[in-house]
Amino acid sequence: MTTNRSPAGSSRRLVASTLVLLPSLAIAACAPRADRGMTLAPGKLRIGTYFVNPPFEYVVDGRRIGFEVDLMNDLARRLALAPEFVDTRWETILQEMQEGRYDCIVGGITITPQRERTLAWSTPYMTTTLSLVIDVRRSPRIRDIADLRTALVGVQAATTDYDIAVAMKARGEIGSIKVYPFAEIGQAMVDLAAGRITAVMKVHPVAAWLARRTPGLRIVAQVPNDPQPLGIGLAKSNAALLAAINGALADLRQDGTYDRLSRKWDAV
The missing domain is CATH 3.40.190.10 (Periplasmic binding protein-like II)
Structure with a gap:
């Protein structure tokens, strides 16, 4: 499994670096990096996915659950953003991301050379077969x-x-x-x-x-000799969000969150 590690706490520093130095710390704490144009809507992370892909994301008794649901919720929290999942279809999700409908997409999506030509991708959060x-x-x-x-x-x-x-x-x-x-x-x-x-x-x-x-x-x-690196897809123009997500991924690996989620969902 290939990861691009950054120093612990890097995603928190990305968020903290954007805070305006105001007398009131309470006001400053409400100004996440998204307020500087990193996401489509200030304070939100709009995530395209499809809830037909267990154990990554699926629906049970009306609840949206899964490994990647928990993963993206944790990443959004580390970036001081509110996650907003948008249900779509595999057949359209890559094109919709190119059209800018989401801040990012996730769904057990393999990073391939063809997909790298149209979208930016996080460091793989999982490499499987x-x-x-x-x-x-x-x-x-x-x-x-x-x-x-x-x-x-x-x-x-x-x-x-x-x-x-x-x-x-x-x-x-x-x-x-x-x-x-x-x-x-x-x-x-x-x-x-x-x-x-x-x-x-x-x-x-x-x-x-x-x-x-x-x-x-x-x-x-x-299947031998065909590793499947899974990643989070973003617009090629959004280098700031890509760096923030990669930093948060590195943090959650380092602090044990990733291993805990993998065990919870039996996703490895």
């Missing part, structure tokens, strides 16, 4: 990627999962691909358990979370 899930009751002989040469593999549309599956199919490593809309990864697991597909490929924390909830589903292998 793609996992292949099978139903061990229906496919007891599948024990590794080498056993998937004739398999029908389910992936989400317009993701790195899809891109890598296409490359694997071209190399003869898998048989064929079934593409699901991003929000229907749960349906892929239903199809897997019903025997309509042979495997599902998904970034590890999501694959593990979903597999644990269906009897018989197991991760059989990790």
Whole structure:
């Protein structure tokens, strides 16, 4: 996992450095860095995401929860900003960020060279892998990627999962691909358990979370040589917010917050 560490307390100094020196400390404390144009609205961090991506972000009993929800809440607090989550769709979120609708976006998004051409990205808060899930009751002989040469593999549309599956199919490593809309990864697991597909490929924390909830589903292998660095996307023009977020990420790693959240959500 690659991180860009900065001295402890750097994000707090970023916020403190913007305070106007007024006689009243109470007034000064209400002037976060956002008041200097770092965010779309003073005092707020507008975050684009989609709540269909457990354990990163999802909805239970009307509550928005998940590893990245807690992560972004903590980052916003360190920057003296109020987090505001905006629910959108994977199919549009990258373009919407380019259009300036959010201060940042998050959602288990892999940093790729193509995405770096259009958006700025934080240092990765997690580097994970793609996992292949099978139903061990229906496919007891599948024990590794080498056993998937004739398999029908389910992936989400317009993701790195899809891109890598296409490359694997071209190399003869898998048989064929079934593409699901991003929000229907749960349906892929239903199809897997019903025997309509042979495997599902998904970034590890999501694959593990979903597999644990269906009897018989197991991760059989990790895709080699394709690490998935996950980051927070921002406008290329917003260097100040990027630096502030990277500083806060470094702080929460150093003080143990990141490890605590990872354990809470079983996100590693």
